[in-house]
Amino acid sequence: MKLVLGVSRAGLLTIADNPLNPINHQKRESRHMPRRASLKSIEAKIRELQAKAEALKVTEKPGIKQLKAVLKKYKLTAADVGEAMDGRSRGGGRGSALKGKKVKPKYRNPANRAETWTGRGLKPRWMVAALKGGKKLEDFAI
Structure with a gap:
């Protein structure tokens, strides 16, 4: 008795025809070389390809x-x-030849003599606040 799985264009599909059937896998493996021989041949191919890769790296x-x-x-x-x-x-x-060199400050905060500005980059906050307050840049010149 055959159990029919379905119908295809070629005809009826049975369990024996099913490629996922474990019985079919055993039959296929027996037709090919034994597992041990195939593993050895694969390892030989790997060694051969590794040797070729090394040769390509050296050239x-x-x-x-x-x-x-x-x-x-x-x-x-x-x-x-x-x-x-x-x-x-x-x-x-x-x-630039001046890049990274120390530059003497050109402006000083009159309220805090330690705060200075060279005139490069963004204006310090104390300078911005004083300029908004109506002072001029020349008022801070050293």
């Missing part, structure tokens, strides 16, 4: 040989190559 990229020849011919250093790649000048990449 130089295209153009490296030509680049080395140009570097040698013109006696270029790694710094020269970095400069060429970054597009920066030899001045260390700074935008």
